[in-house]
Amino acid sequence: MPNPPTPLVIGIAGGTGSGKTTVVDTILKRVGRERIACLPHDAYYRDLSHLPFEERLKVNFDHPDSLETDLLIEHIHRLKCWEAVDVPVYDFAHHTRTSQTIHVEPRRIILVEGILIFYEPALRAEFDVKIFVDTDADIRFIRRLQRDIVERGRTTESVIRQYLETVRPMHLEFVEPTKRYADIIIPEGGLNTVALDMVVARIEALLGREHLSA
Ligand SMILES: Nc1ncnc2c1ncn2[C@@H]1O[C@H](COP(=O)(O)OP(=O)(O)O)[C@@H](O)[C@H]1O
Numbered sequence: 099m100p101n102p103p104t105p106l107v108i109g110i111a112g113g114t115g116s117g118k119t120t121v122v123d124t125i126l127k128r129v130g131r132e133r134i135a136c137l138p139h140d141a142y143y144r145d146l147s148h149l150p151f152e153e154r155l156k157v158n159f160d161h162p163d164s165l166e167t168d169l170l171i172e173h174i175h176r177l178k179c180w181e182a183v184d185v186p187v188y189d190f191a192h193h194t195r196t197s198q199t200i201h202v203e204p205r206r207i208i209l210v211e212g213i214l215i216f217y218e219p220a221l222r223a224e225f226d227v228k229i230f231v232d233t234d235a236d237i238r239f240i241r242r243l244q245r246d247i248v249e250r251g252r253t254t255e256s257v258i259r260q261y262l263e264t265v266r267p268m269h270l271e272f273v274e275p276t277k278r279y280a281d282i283i284i285p286e287g288g289l290n291t292v293a294l295d296m297v298v299a300r301i302e303a304l305l306g307r308e309h310l311s312a
């Protein structure tokens with residue numbers, strides 16, 4: 099029996115609200131969920147249940163230290179060795195890790211998504227393909243405002259305050275500069291069909307070649 103091929107690891111970075119999740123969803127739909135293991139960096143936010151709720155609100159969630167990146171790297175290594183992993187489930191309304199996990203089976207393609215995934219060299223080195231979703235800040239802010247109120251239990255005031263105090267300055271310091279590491283930059287995110295056609299075709303070509311040589 100030949101050894102199974104090492105999975106291909108694709109990183110999808112970009113600012114908050116840029117359309118990263120939409121890009122991931124499109125790839126999953128078009129390539130097939132059964133062929134892809136997904137690891138959102140967001141799932142690895144550190145648990146803050148030891149702090150009173152008011153203290154949690156003061157945390158800078160856009161600084162690299164707020165995420166347990168070592169655990170994400172460990173999970174990528176295990177998936178690359180064809181071992182399953184249990185990914186944490188994060189609660190954005192309470193800023194805590196829940197008691198649940200999502201069991202992720204190893205697949206030929208590993209998709210990793212997050213605002214800061216190209217920042218730390220050790221994580222950046224894991225990616226075979228690096229994609230940066232590039233969307234203007236005003237559009238990203240409007241999308242985030244709508245999403246955080248509907249999905250993350252926030253108020254308009256809290257979204258604006260957080261954006262001005264931490265999201266925007268951290269984006270300029272830690273996210274935007276990592277665009278230079280990208281192999282592919284997708285303007286306007288998840289509905290850019292021309293760019294997504296090229297990414298999907300590349301993945302299909304890789305999987306198709308394996309199928310033919312199997
Ligand atoms: N190209 C687009 N045009 C309009 N709305 C979009 C587009 N891409 C994403 N959205 C919407 O913007 C919001 C944020 O997108 P999402 O993919 O979750 O961004 P991210 O994962 O980068 O934070 C979602 O409500 C999504 O439906």
Ligand SMILES: Nc1ccn([C@@H]2O[C@H](COP(=O)(O)O)[C@@H](O)[C@H]2O)c(=O)n1
Nearest residue numbers: 113114115140143159160190193213265
């Ligand atoms: N408790 C938390 C944890 C994270 N955030 C924000 O999430 C943003 C990243 O997620 P995207 O889906 O928007 O890429 C990041 O900008 C953090 O500010 C939060 O608000 N609360």
